[in-house]
Amino acid sequence: MNADILRGFTEAIILNILKESDSYGYKISRKIIEKTDNLLNIKDATIYLAFKRMEQNDLIRHYWSDNEEGARRKYYKITDKGCVYLKDKCSEWERNKKILDNLLGDAYEGKI
Amino acid sequence: MNADILRGFTEAIILNILKESDSYGYKISRKIIEKTDNLLNIKDATIYLAFKRMEQNDLIRHYWSDNEEGARRKYYKITDKGCVYLKDKCSEWERNKKILDNLLGDAYEGKI
DNA sequence: ATATATACATAATAACATTATATATAATTT
DNA sequence: AAATTATATATAATGTTATTATGTATATAT
Numbered sequence A, B: 001m002n003a004d005i006l007r008g009f010t011e012a013i014i015l016n017i018l019k020e021s022d023s024y025g026y027k028i029s030r031k032i033i034e035k036t037d038n039l040l041n042i043k044d045a046t047i048y049l050a051f052k053r054m055e056q057n058d059l060i061r062h063y064w065s066d067n068e069e070g071a072r073r074k075y076y077k078i079t080d081k082g083c084v085y086l087k088d089k090c091s092e093w094e095r096n097k098k099i100l101d102n103l104l105g106d107a108y109e110g111k112i
Numbered sequence C: 001a002t003a004t005a006t007a008c009a010t011a012a013t014a015a016c017a018t019t020a021t022a023t024a025t026a027a028t029t030t
Numbered sequence D: 001a002a003a004t005t006a007t008a009t010a011t012a013a014t015g016t017t018a019t020t021a022t023g024t025a026t027a028t029a030t
Helices: A010-020 A025-035 A044-056 A080-107 B010-020 B025-035 B044-056 B080-107
Strands: A060-064 A074-078 B060-064 B074-078
Touching: A010 A025, A010 A044, A010 A074, A010 A080, A010 B080, A025 A044, A025 B080, A044 A060, A074 A080, A080 B010, A080 B025, A080 B080, B010 B025, B010 B044, B010 B074, B010 B080, B025 B044, B044 B060, B074 B080
Parallel strands: none
Antiparallel strands: A060 A074, B060 B074
16 A cells, blocks of 8 residues: 555556546545555545646646536646656656566565 | 656665675665666665665664775675565565556557 | 776755645435 | 535645765776
8 A cells, every 4th residue: 555656656647547537636536546446545635736736737727617516626637748748657657667677576586 | 767766666676686695885876777777877875875774674784894905895784674675575566566557557558 | 196986974955645634515324 | 403424625744765965085097
């Protein structure tokens, strides 16, 4: 449940969810838990902070939902810049996987 | 060259090198650069800070080299506890790889 | 003689995730 | 009806770790 390895990738995780469809904090939080079978639980505060950073960097933009009933929801939409960022981050992830696999490679005899 | 994804894994990288043979800061630094073909350059200060933390947690122990000529070297040796820690970190890495692959999986069409 | 490589160390800074806390509404349970 | 839980957003305080900057010292190469 330690999310430290994912440091720096919270934004990419969120962006990849937003690429499928616009969404909002609470739902994204639940989706990550569901998608990872409860192995990764990114905290609400982490997500809202990431939203803030990403909107400042124009990776996402928000709008408020117009539903009268139910609690208000702040929806986010990925921007073109966000798509590029996501693609770059995926490349970075592939590269980093190779690097760390290489550096830890021979420590594996007897995996999980 | 961004080492942020490796945050939390600097210690495992060092321990894996120490598992092969006792070594010291400068040499480990060079070895990581060499092993990753210059893709990962963990800074000296990062390594020495990691040494400090790991020695406090009894993952490694040091001794000074007795060579009269040449600059003095502080060698480090992995402990049993360090071996266990390394093994755990490798499991964690395998687990985290699956999680992030899962979460970024469909953003891949068109890898590096 | 000077520059570069080797070698260690610490303080200051930056970045990001978590915890704690606050607010508010809707739905469910007792 | 009251209390609890789920839904929903937000910020301040804290903790961890990596980097940059800086300092010291010796050995080697130019």
